[in-house]
Amino acid sequence: MRRHDPFPETQLDDADRKRLTAALAAAREARVYRRLEALLLVTEGHSVAEAARRCRVDRSSVHRWLAQYRTEHEATALIDRPRSGRPRRHPRLTPRRLAAALARDPRRCGYQATSWTVPLLAHDLAAKGIAVSPRTLRRRLHEAGYRWKRPRYVYVERAAHLVQKKGA
16 A cells, blocks of 8 residues: 655655665564664555554654665664663773682682682672672673683593403
């Protein structure tokens, strides 16, 4: 069903339709897919209100997406840009400080453990004035490139009487 759109800024041509169709086929994120789908409906002659209703968004969102797309005539204009987000609460917890804390032996710090666990490290950092939750600590360790593996016990040399032990 084609209707006349009273907003001339919503008019897109066949080249735009081809670009949007190709971008829709390659879209991997649901948000971008929804934006492309709404703009494609507009290029097919549907009103902004109809496109918004079909994509279950507000008309102002479709108008905003149209304006973003028309600035560059590229589908990449509809991709979410990185946002600054909430500032970190523990700027003192740097990768260098984490490396220094992990380099220490927990036994020398007074703990009865041979390796650091996240709760143990969080407790140790809190004792040193850096109160951080285990969840935040896990995230920071992951960002710094640390991975946890279960310790593997390896014997340095084989027992001299291994054959006797095996029953041969």
